[in-house]
Amino acid sequence: MELTAIFRQELDENYLSISMTTVQSDLDSWDSLAHVRIVMALERAYGIQFDVTEIETINSVRGFYDAVNRQLG
DSSP: OOHHHHHHHHHTOTTOOOOTTOBGGGOTTOOHHHHHHHHHHHHHHHTOOOOHHHHHHOOBHHHHHHHHHHHHO
């Protein structure tokens, strides 16, 4: 599943448009609870697990993209 689909599903915005430059403050629906849902969805989709430091510091689409790719090697 691609990042856009995960963000759309977890933020409950079917027509959400994001890019690598999208940050948490750009989207009203990306609150702390949505952040946790995004983390959990990415972990399920890619079979990975973020550490607490990553979860706390990621605040952008690019951050999630980079973190997923680091995990996948």
